[in-house]
Amino acid sequence: MRIGEVARRSGVSARMLRHYETLGLVTPTGRTSSGYRDYLPADLARIFHVESLRSMGLSLREVGRALDDPDFAPDALVTQLAERTAAQIAEGEQLLRRLNAIAERGLDDWDNVLSTIALLEALSSPNAGRRQRAALTATGRTAPTSALVESLLHEDEPNVAGALRWALVRAGDAVPLLAEAARRSDVRERTRAVLALTEIAGPASTAALTVSVSDPNHEIRASAALELCRRGQPPPPDVLIGLIVDGIRDVDAADALAVAANSELPEQTVAFALIAKLSDANPGVRRRITQALGELPGAAAQAALAALVDDEDEQVARTAAYLRRPS
Template sequence: MLIGEVARRSGVSARMLRHYDSLGLVRPTGRSDGGYREYSGEDIQRIFHIESLRSLGLSLREVGRALDDPDFRPAELVGDLIRQTRERIAAETRLLTRLRRIGAAEPTDWQDVLQTVALLQALGSKSAGRRQRAALSSVEEGPAPVEALVEAVLNETDPNVAGALRWALAQAGDDGLALLAEGLASPMAEVRKRAVQSIAEIPDGTATALLQEALTSPDIVVRRYAALELGARGVAEAVPTLVDMIVDGTNDVDAADALSALASRSASADRIAAMLVDRLVRDTVASPARLRLTQALADIPGTTASRALADLSQDEDRAVALTAAYILGMRPGG
């Protein structure tokens, strides 16, 4: 079969067939009387083998080795191809992500594009100082790609940089909340923690709703951060978690402050006092926890807290009794 007919049947151009010949990949086994290349059935079969291997991403040199080297190990080459393909996909994914972020910034000219690229590069810098400056400047220099800020804050380990990123996100309002909500469901505990910390700094009704949902999170750290912020926002649903924090001695001072803020801003002072007293009288509460609960009653107004302090001033635990008596003496009318 002459080269033109082979090209038509195989879909490989005559030019490529000549290239294969020059490389020694497929040499026609015969020549016509006129000196034209003439391909046998085996030659054509080899052409199809070459095209099949090329479809896997093999170079022509690798194709030649695969077909002619008796020691060739296909499994090893396939493993290399898998690794190379994964690296290529990762690189393409990074490029796609960068292009999406540039598009999200809605550039109006190439200067905007270059500015966004510079910001993305700075946010990915190995220098904490450069990342922090990028976070702070992202607000001053125009609309920042919120998706990039969210990814940066969820992966940031430096506390100063993380603080700057949270501030930058807060300036964007609720634009990043959907992505931060995904962070709350991350399998990584640190990412969940950073997500709830970031949400807590966004003064928005949607953020408050997300924090209320976070109170039911299986992650106790997420629940505690949510409760502290909700307490400051006057959301009474945070009370049980805040009381638990006092009992456990985890950020108990902050939890007590949040309870005090809640008690002063709402009609839940007696309810808060009753919950503190309930935990005080449980036999399972250890002495240090009882002392912390007593101290937490100090800034809870109302008769329920005052009566509880009066009873506690006669407590068998001397530290609790003295603390309660002191607090009671400092209260109005004490």
């Protein structure tokens, strides 16, 4: 089979076929009596193998090694290609976020476009100090809010994350994006989004935090619930009681529950809900509930403490006796 026919059948140009021959990738099995290249079916099959491997992202050197090295491991090749592709996708997604962020600003002159590009590059720098400086110097003109939010959601350095939250407070339009991020599947992203929402005042952030008190993650629920208490809009008592039972910021939750029982919630309802959790609870839970009952106002909490003075757990009994108010 002459080279022209091979090119037509394989879709590989004659020039590239000669290049493959020079590299030793595909060498025609024979020559015609006139000295022309003569490709046999096995040569055509090898051409298709070369093209298949190239389509997976291999260089020609890697293709040659894969086809000719008897010790070459296909599984290692597939793993390497998957890792390389994942990195390329991540780079492409980052570029897409930058382009969308620039488009979001509606910038109409090169100075502002270049300033925004410089800021976005700084926010993705491997140097934490440079990322922090970028967040602290971000302005409404050069800092797309969506870029600041995405940077925060993926930021591991606490000081940089603090600077990004500060920038989002100043941005003034971050709540819808943070509220969306607080519903994502990644728990770290939700945690960072909710923490940022706790630092932004206003009814919109309060509404977003109200949704997050139902989050499956204990820490996220605690952050949202305790911030709502600080804003004078406590969640249902079961949320705070759940934190006490689970030992998640239980001291803060008990304080918040006491404040709510003094102002927003019926004290008897709160006390009875806590008392109900004593049944079949392990000693650690009983101790936390006893401590929380001591913070509550009203006769119901005091009656529960009076009963707990005789508890079989010595620490529960001592705590109850200490917290019980004189009659």
